[in-house]
Amino acid sequence: MPYSAMNPHLLDFKSVQLEPFVHQVGGHSGFFHINNETLCKPLVDREHFFYENLPANLKEFIPEYRGEIVVQMIEDTDGYVTLVGYPTEYSSGILNSKKCSSCTYNSNSPTMDSMCDTSADKVSCLENQHANSNSLDPHRHRPLQSRIIEDTTKSEQQSPTEEHDAIGGINPWSLKCHKQTLSRMKKNTGLNSYKFILLENVAAQFYFPCILDLKMGTRQHGDDATEEKKKRHTRKCQSTTSSSIGVRVCGMQVHQVDTGRYICHNKYYGRSLTVEGFKLELLQFLHNGCTSRIDLVTPIIHRLLKLQDAIERRDSFRFYSSSLLIMYEGSTSLVNEASLQAINKDDPKNHSVSVSSENIDVRMIDFAHSTHQGFSGDKTVHKGPDKGYLFGLKNLVQAFIDIKKWYSENETSRP
Ligand SMILES: Nc1ncnc2c1ncn2[C@@H]1O[C@H](COP(=O)(O)OP(=O)(O)OP(=O)(O)O)[C@@H](O)[C@H]1O
Ligand SMILES: [Mg+2]
Structure with missing residues (x-):
């Protein structure tokens, strides 16, 4: 996954901010998204090749492949982490054609640090992300309180075979994967750029x-x-x-x-x-x-x-x-x-x-x-x-x- 050098021509394209995807029910790597319809998954060469060479008769059963993106991790002095993605010319074209409204985040966009740190004042990322992912129904969202993150942390300590309620609509497995992925990225000193593939979010068609x-x-x-x-x-x-x-x-x-x-x-x-x-x-x-x-x-x-x-x-x-x-x-x-x-x-x-x-x-x-x-x-x-x-x-x-x-x-x- 690590990508050692930023390709300068990628910087010509509009950057996007990655947000955690809350409806991840399985897997080991944390999934992010750049808008409600498009997910980012850490790039693995074999999988990348498979998506680029999909057989026609399976396409309707497989999420649409939308190119790749180089992601840079930016950590500020307080330990807040932001993931900024630089689409390639190809993925940028696809994203623009999808009229993605959330591709440009302002500087007040929430950061990712809530995934690495459960302190109460660092949870705005999930709160905002959850609201974004369910933008069709603005009345469904309760603000995310610190209690919610604490509860989730407790639930991770229970037996893995027990069932957990999703808290605030966030799947606990998703939270666990993001924490692990971000802490791995943070430890990867010297390398702060990573490649991700962009995939159709097949859960986006559903409210719940x-x-x-x-x-x-x-x-x-x-x-x-x-x-x-x-x-x-x-x-x-x-x-x-x-x-x-x-x-x-x-x-x-x-x-x-x-x-x-x-x-x-x-x-x-x-x-x-x-x-x-x-x-x-x-x-x-x-x-x-x-x-x-x-x-x-x-x-x-x-x-x-x-x-x-x-x-x-x-x-x-x-x-x-x-x-x-x-x-x-x-x-x-x-x-x-x-x-x-x-x-x-x-x-x-x-x-x-x-x-x-x-x-x-x-x-x-x-x-x-x-x-x-x-x-x-x-x-x-x-x-x-x-x-x-x-x-x-x-x-x-x-x-x-x-x-x-x-x-x-x-x-x-x-x-
Ligand atoms: N295109 C998609 N649209 C919506 N959700 C997806 C999509 N791809 C994956 N997911 C979600 O992410 C989870 C993990 O996906 P996936 O199995 O590809 O990850 P992984 O880390 O490669 O898994 P593994 O640990 O099995 O190797 C799935 O259980 C699903 O909830
Ligand atoms: Mg899997």
Whole structure:
């Protein structure tokens, strides 16, 4: 990730300030954003190459790639950190064409230091960022108080398998990743420029994004993994649902309409689940605190089957350690709660017609260990489509079918 020398011609383009992305449910590196629609992820060469060479039939399932950006870390004498990004000519063009209003931040823009320091007076960054990321509904945001950061810090000390509420709408996992990323950057003395890739924020289409991150496939290590890494990843697969069903939970947040908060589960929680627990997690993901969104199951299944068809056609592709994001709108002002309850309880056969498929999305992410024929410098060429991935998809579809069936039988057996 470190980028040792600033490329002077990049400075010709308008600089942008990076803000922390609060709806990050999994992963290890902190994600930032430069506007509501565009995220920044630390650049990894393999992933960068993958995005630059996307096969046409997978594009609709993958976030749009929007170029790269060089990011400079600026730390002031009080220890406040600001991340300033310099788009390349290509990414600058894309960003301008998106009419991004928040690309120019004034000098009073909040800084990143709240991610590294939990003191009460350094939290404006998250407060402002949260407001930006949800700019469609200005009434939803409570000002972020110092108590919130303290609570979040406490929750990190709990067992990783416990569930945490998102505090102030900020996913605790997201906070943890940002703290780690920024403290790593701060320690990197001598190097203060980093490369990031710009990606479409696929959560931006939702007011209250409910997000499930599923690591797909029965194998997680790339072809270039060391023996030690291979063993470690194989053990992780064997001790989780990855081996048995080809999919495991890596993170989840689901909006609760009764409390207005998110329930969040992290990757450690996901690793602790049995196959039965995995299915219950899908149910939890569909439950909004008042009712189960069984109406979304059919659109999700349709999308997964379409993805299955696309993956089957990708000879030689392997998506080791990549994730599938399943998302839906948690807002009840967009979907009438009373009518949903009526549909779920009284007429289970009508589930599929209640909500349009626009309320859900399914996307593949995380390609740092993916490969395919012609992948820059890779010696191993795999034959046929990714069987481990398809095994996971098949079991996932079956789990959703089982949920639908169970609900249908349960409801029709009611007196
Ligand atoms: N394009 C995107 N739009 C919205 N959210 C995203 C996007 N890409 C990633 N995320 C969020 O960031 C999280 C981490 O993403 P990702 O898996 O790519 O990170 P990573 O650090 O490479 O992961 P890993 O630790 O598995 O290698 C996801 O769980 C998701 O919540
Ligand atoms: Mg990931």
